[in-house]
Amino acid sequence: MLEARLGETLLLKKIVEALKEIISQGTLDCSDTGFQLQSMDNSHVSLVALCLQRDCFEKFRCDRNVSLGLDLKSLAKVLKCTNSDDTVTISASDNPSKVLLNFNSKESERSAEYELKLLNLEEDHLGIPDTDYACTILMPSTEFAHICRDMAMFSETVTIACSKQAVKFSANGDLGSANIKLSEGGKMNVSIQVEDQLVQTFAGRYLNTFTKATPLADRVKICLAAEVPLLVEYPIEDFGYIRYYLAPKVDDVDV
Amino acid sequence: MLEARLGETLLLKKIVEALKEIISQGTLDCSDTGFQLQSMDNSHVSLVALCLQRDCFEKFRCDRNVSLGLDLKSLAKVLKCTNSDDTVTISASDNPSKVLLNFNSKESERSAEYELKLLNLEEDHLGIPDTDYACTILMPSTEFAHICRDMAMFSETVTIACSKQAVKFSANGDLGSANIKLSEGGKMNVSIQVEDQLVQTFAGRYLNTFTKATPLADRVKICLAAEVPLLVEYPIEDFGYIRYYLAPKVDDVDV
Amino acid sequence: MLEARLGETLLLKKIVEALKEIISQGTLDCSDTGFQLQSMDNSHVSLVALCLQRDCFEKFRCDRNVSLGLDLKSLAKVLKCTNSDDTVTISASDNPSKVLLNFNSKESERSAEYELKLLNLEEDHLGIPDTDYACTILMPSTEFAHICRDMAMFSETVTIACSKQAVKFSANGDLGSANIKLSEGGKMNVSIQVEDQLVQTFAGRYLNTFTKATPLADRVKICLAAEVPLLVEYPIEDFGYIRYYLAPKVDDVDV
Known part of the structure; x- marks a missing residue:
């Protein structure tokens, strides 16, 4: 029971x-x-x-x-x-x-x-390997939601460029381009830990659905590493979490 | 004039x-x-x-x-x-x-x-006979509106079961079932007068339109009796009212 | 630059x-x-x-x-x-x-x-001649927006009748008719300057789009004169304005 x-x-x-x-x-x-x-x-x-x-x-x-x-x-x-x-x-x-x-x-x-x-669902559970992430960003969850929504107006893809002390979100489309840069600290208390600088591109509509978890947590953790999926984590009080994983886009190569 | x-x-x-x-x-x-x-x-x-x-x-x-x-x-x-x-x-x-x-x-x-x-409408006025109701419920009008709306999510019909000290609203559908039970007294000051216990089923969509009168009165009176229409009454200040009448559904009999 | x-x-x-x-x-x-x-x-x-x-x-x-x-x-x-x-x-x-x-x-x-x-637009700039308006009304911009929206429910055209001390907005349609009269002064501090009394009719949907400027200014200035376009002006702080011009409707003449 x-x-x-x-x-x-x-x-x-x-x-x-x-x-x-x-x-x-x-x-x-x-x-x-x-x-x-x-x-x-x-x-x-x-x-x-x-x-x-x-x-x-x-x-x-x-x-x-x-x-x-x-x-x-x-x-x-x-x-x-x-x-x-x-x-x-x-x-x-x-x-x-x-x-x-x-x-x-x-x-x-x-x-x-x-x-x-209840439904009878067949589901395969994937093992999610532990990853050492190259970049870890902590920021207000509402700010992340805001940025994802804004980027979606310009393009279907969002580029995240993470360097020491700053993370930049960019989108480029028919309308023009958008760039939002967050620096460490400040009123929003953004934290950026970078072992290796990284630039990755993601499908914006998934990022946007991840932000439906915004009301669960004041702050969101975003983790990136080369060739592994992005992790977006919202803690749930002290004893839980909701995590989203999304693979970066592989650039089309001109032949 | x-x-x-x-x-x-x-x-x-x-x-x-x-x-x-x-x-x-x-x-x-x-x-x-x-x-x-x-x-x-x-x-x-x-x-x-x-x-x-x-x-x-x-x-x-x-x-x-x-x-x-x-x-x-x-x-x-x-x-x-x-x-x-x-x-x-x-x-x-x-x-x-x-x-x-x-x-x-x-x-x-x-x-x-x-x-x-102005329109030229032809209307027959029905005489509404005085009825001795078996069950009379007094409750907050917003709570009644809330219940009617909730029940509509589960089924087109709502069953009201009235017994001494408690009234139960139920709906049963493909999704599952919903049961809301209100007891006498409490913070909502629900009043239930029962001469005869009664279980009746109604078309939920009419109950829902009745609740458009919710802003008119803090409390609503619901009266039921065997084989007569349900009465839902919202008083209008001290000198008026709006009353709605709806006949209960007759159960289909398996032949 | x-x-x-x-x-x-x-x-x-x-x-x-x-x-x-x-x-x-x-x-x-x-x-x-x-x-x-x-x-x-x-x-x-x-x-x-x-x-x-x-x-x-x-x-x-x-x-x-x-x-x-x-x-x-x-x-x-x-x-x-x-x-x-x-x-x-x-x-x-x-x-x-x-x-x-x-x-x-x-x-x-x-x-x-x-x-x-940027777009490459071809635009002819019209010279707007200075006009001595016969009637000038100053009123709360929200009240003007309210009136334009209400009139639109009754008719596609709005009649503005301006006389000393009062301005009347009217609309007439299938539903019935609407008349709103504002007098000088009062809580709304309406100001009406009239050299010549005037009655003019306008296409309501343009008036309604003009009122999108309502958040820019607390008060709106409306100027009318015979046979020239209506001017609706919203000041922008102390150093700018947005002005709208709309020609009155010419009455159809029964032949």
């Missing part, structure tokens, strides 16, 4: 909002250590990984490992109905065909219970 | 918003006692009845009974133009082809006058 | 919003005295004229006259990306194929630079 209670529905809302644009369905793997979800996006280009350790929960019990195949659009619909400050209890049997969501207000006069049918 | 002045245009706006989703045209019957309007909705399933006693008005004069055939969408358009805290004076001649709406601000430098053409 | 710095990007945003609905492209003429733009609207009915004297700018340098052919939709897109309280520096070479926009926050850690391609 699985029973996991979050102190605030708002956290679950933010997580589902962060996932539902990138994957429409996903399997939540529940074990004694907490919740895990890993999935390629709908177009099989980027990868998202969610981790919620049991310490994220007010109450957590998971007798046997269970996998919950969730339709994220449906879950988002249910969550739209709920008050953000209600507690939410997620429960399922050991071999479940449905998941139960119980929402309770601090006041006891209202209880809401939703039952969602 | 008819001349009726409301102290605040806002009240008229709320009334028209409450009506215009359910009926596109309606006849306002004006007499010495005030205003009345009764009409089936556009699909002839539910019934709406409006009553505004003369005491709702700052000034009221109606020499002869007149019927004003109103296009509610047009009236709503006119009201969009007006300041909510202006006074509004509704006037018409004894045998009118148009209605005049005068809006005046407390300051005197601006006056706005709108003339709307 | 051209280099012009505005203390607040917000002012540029408001100007572009005021222009972009009425002209999609326009030539900004830059000289030592400041910026000028004059253009017929897309349908060649109304005329818009912008003037920004060099004193509007924190810093202004223009060595040689240059004309910047701007795509206003693109410029509006770029401005959407920027913080309203950043400074903006507009620069171009003496014979430019592109214009550079640099946005800097008071904090120095973020700099954004956008390059927009």
Whole structure:
């Protein structure tokens, strides 16, 4: 039997909002250590990984490992109905065909219970190797979201150039070009660690969907290294995270 | 001659918003006692009845009974133009082809006058018999609106189960199921009077249009009885109301 | 070389919003005295004229006259990306194929630079003769915007009747009619100067696009005279303006 209670529905809302644009369905793997979800996006280009350790929960019990195949659009619909400050209890049997969501207000006069049918999804879990990243940037998550949205106006691709003390985002298109440069420190307290300078280009629309996780964390970590996927990480309180991976574009070679 | 002045245009706006989703045209019957309007909705399933006693008005004069055939969408358009805290004076001649709406601000430098053409509508007035309801629920109107909207996500029909001390709203569909239970008292001060326990099912989309009246009243009264239409009533200040009637669904019988 | 710095990007945003609905492209003429733009609207009915004297700018340098052919939709897109309280520096070479926009926050850690391609537009500049207007109205710009929007609901044409102490806006259509009368003085401090009483009719949709300039100024000046175009003027701080011109409709004569 699985029973996991979050102190605030708002956290679950933010997580589902962060996932539902990138994957429409996903399997939540529940074990004694907490919740895990890993999935390629709908177009099989980027990868998202969610981790919620049991310490994220007010109450957590998971007798046997269970996998919950969730339709994220449906879950988002249910969550739209709920008050953000209600507690939410997620429960399922050991071999479940449905998941139960119980929402309770601090006041006891209202209880809401939703039952969602589970999906039978086949998913291959990719092993994600540990990587020593050449560049690691820490910046306000809202600023990163802002930049990704702005770049999308100019081009489908975004170039990130990371050097000591500064990171530059650029986009070039029919309209003209855009360049935004952030320096270390300042009011935004941008942190840039660079072992090797790096210039990489990415498909902007994936970066934009990653930023749906912005409400989860004040700051975002962006990690780059030559020939490995970019990592964009939003911490979830102290005991979890949502990570997005996206491979850089390989330049077309003129023949 | 008819001349009726409301102290605040806002009240008229709320009334028209409450009506215009359910009926596109309606006849306002004006007499010495005030205003009345009764009409089936556009699909002839539910019934709406409006009553505004003369005491709702700052000034009221109606020499002869007149019927004003109103296009509610047009009236709503006119009201969009007006300041909510202006006074509004509704006037018409004894045998009118148009209605005049005068809006005046407390300051005197601006006056706005709108003339709307009247429609010639044929309407049968149904006698609504007095009913002893088995269950009467009083609850915050916003909570009722919230529940109706949530249920609509799951199913086209909503089941209301009323027992002593608790009322349960349920919906069941492809997505899964939703159950919201309200108990008596609490912060929401829900009141439930039950003579006979009752379970009835209704078409959710009508309940949802009824809740357009939510801004008119903090609390809504819901009355049910076996084999008679549900009554949903929003009081309008101390001297009026808007009432909606909707027959319960008859269960399909398997043959 | 051209280099012009505005203390607040917000002012540029408001100007572009005021222009972009009425002209999609326009030539900004830059000289030592400041910026000028004059253009017929897309349908060649109304005329818009912008003037920004060099004193509007924190810093202004223009060595040689240059004309910047701007795509206003693109410029509006770029401005959407920027913080309203950043400074903006507009620069171009003496014979430019592109214009550079640099946005800097008071904090120095973020700099954004956008390059927009210029268009090669052919434009005839019309001489606008000085006119002695018979009626000059000064009123809150939001009230004028409100009236224009309301009139549009009733009819495609708006009649302005100006007499001593009062101006009346009227529209007449299938729905009915609307009349809004403003008197001199009052809370809105309407000012009406009339040499000759006047009644003129205008195409409402142009008046409505003129009101996109509302955020630029608290008060708008409306000037009318027999057989000359209406002038609607929004001052821009102390050193500029945006002016719109629209010819009155000539009544159809029954033959």
